[in-house]
Amino acid sequence: MDTEPAIPEEIRQIAAQCRHYAMCKIDFLETGLCPPGEARPYVSFFPQGRMDLCDGLAKGIIPLTKAAVDIISSCNLCGRCDKQCHFVTGMRPMRVMAALKEYLDAYLGQGKKVVTIAEDEGLRELRKIVGQEWASNDPAVLFTYANDPFPLASIRMPRYVALPEKRDEIVRMIQWAGGSGIPCIVRGNGGSVFGFVFTDGLVIDLNRMKGIEIDPDNWLAKVEPGVTSFELQKKAAARGLRVNTAEPAATVCGNIVCTGTFSTWANVYGVGADNFVDMEFVNSRGNVFRLNDKSSPNVFSFEHAVLPSPGICTSASVKMHPTTNDEEGILVPFPSFSQAVSFARDLSRRRIGLAVGVLGGHYLSTFMSPSAELAGRIRPVLEEALGIEYMVFVVGDSYARAAIAGMVPAVIDNRLFRILMLGLPRLAHRQWEEFLRGFETDRYPYEILFKEEMIPVLEAILSPSPETFAEAVEEDLREFYARLYRRPHMTDLVWLNMFRILSSRMSRHKHMFAFLIYVPLDRMDVIQHIIDEFKRIGDRYSISNDYGFLTPLDLGKRGILEYDYYIDHTDPSESEKIAKAMVEIEPMLDGLSAGIKGIKFLKYIFSQGCSRKENYLYT
Secondary structure, X not given: OOOOOOOOHHHHHHHHOOOOOOHHHOOOOOOOOOHHHHHOOOHHHOHHHHHHHHHHHHHOOOOOEHHHHHHHHHOOOOOHHHHHHHHHHOOOOHHHHHHHHHHHHHHHHOOOOOEOOOOOHHHHHHHHHHOHHHEEOOHHHHHHHOOOOOOOOOOOOOOEEEOOOOHHHHHHHHHHHHHHOOOEEEEOOOOOOOOOOOOOOEEEEXXXXXXXXXXXXXXXXXXXXXXXHHHHHHHHHOOOEEOOOOOOOOEHHHHHHHOOOOOOOHHHHOOHHHHEEEEEEEOOOOOEEEOOOOOOOOOOOOOOOOOOOOOEEEEEEEEOEEOOOOOEEEEEEEXXXXXXXXXXXXXXXXXXXXXXXXXXXXXXHHHHOOOHHHHHHHHHHHHHHOOOOEEXXXXXXXXXXXXXXXXXXXXXXXXXXXHHHHOHHHHOOHHHHHHHHHHOOOOOHHHHHOOHHHXXXXXXXXXXXXXXHHOOOOHHHHHHHHHHOOOHHHHOHHHHHHHXXXXXXXXXXXXXXXXXXXXXXXXXXXXHHHHHHHHHHHHHOOOEEEEEEEEEEHHHOXXXXXXXXXXXXXXXXXXXXXXXXXXXXHHXXXXXXXXXXXXXXXXXXXXXXXXXXXHHHOO
């Protein structure tokens, strides 16, 4: 008798660990996109969706349907997802993709029934609007829109998913849903990590709306709602311009609406309404309005409350900024947080540099390392052996870099950064530790080592090369990593900060639960108190936690602080921990916000990202 086909539990556990960051939906490594996902951009046809599909099939939550067969069969095991996901999370999803195919072959080989989902009246109406191929009620598709790694939200299956191509299709769907009493919600790039985009009604996935129109004379880009930060930045960079963008897989429109765009570039490019000129929305009644129409709702205002979105953004005119050919990224080491923050604030006040951010050892080691194991070994080298607890990251032109060089005892320029990064595996070797013992003075080791005359010595010890760098990954991936890091931009601090492909590695350890708070940058005591409280609460509930980053705004008057908790989103006990922690965190931040000018918890800004920053930072 044939045994019932089953997906091995080991494979299911790998699939369940998908972070849902949607990095497999952008071509950030120039490997090309997943072919089935590019052809049919439902979440389910991308590696992220297949990971969810595997988990749902293994748990028996969904049956093997016709769409499931199509999704599994469409995968050609090209291996692109293995490279992309390993780069970000260290995971190897190809094992899941291969296991799905084996499961399907065994299921069909036993002559078992494939479930066909009938087309109901609602689906027929949606298909009249978007076309036969672009609406579904098949559980294999729906399940990939039903959950995310947010630990405090449960699975919520929608009734339909539809992918419009034009604004008028969105208008018709909203009007149909309203008239039918069906709730609906919008998804940008199909990535979700905060549990806000679930419904038991209609999911409108905007991933087919990818239009970008560049207006070079006005330094403007008009983008449709499916355009990601990475895609827009590529278009801007091709014209010698730059956009202040969020995480690479985040949609530009969605990010603006949700929280307003912030990054290290926010030091000079601003946040909130600073980043766009106009936006177009479809409201909950299916009416279209533009922000620059006088009769439109005032989304530039701010209310200290959790509010709904003003509607579905269908286009945004986004500012682009000029670049110069002498820009370079540098890192300035510091032995303490207060010194690093003081320096970053001083740079902002003096208008020195474009991008500015205060980074800690956890961020730096994770950012630079191709594997979690190497990151764990590099952090103590930075902090204990070199004396670097924090670094201030700056992008500046030649004048800014010259000014900074005269303000501090040591700077890591891009040439030195490339040496350190490509020689990173050797930085954790015993030979390096022995070398450092010869520099026992009353100065910090980095002040001596990061001098121009020491570069030949560092090169001799670290042997920096793409091949050395690739030593840190599994043998079958080494040639790929070596080829990848032969590209100069992979060690270019300006490029890496513009496209932000490395910051997504912050979830490599576990799913990252990020807290973002606007803070007064002249109140170091308040900033340190917030960090200490996050650490105290995280430690109390045995939650992995660490400082994220801090970026100055408005000439150093304000800053945005990130503190990160890391949890295994598949472990119910960890969900209980974060739930208990939130009981303490929210009152703590609400109390500080009520009593100290300039503190705002991003919870209240969510869905008010279009507002003028003055309305929430200075009230």
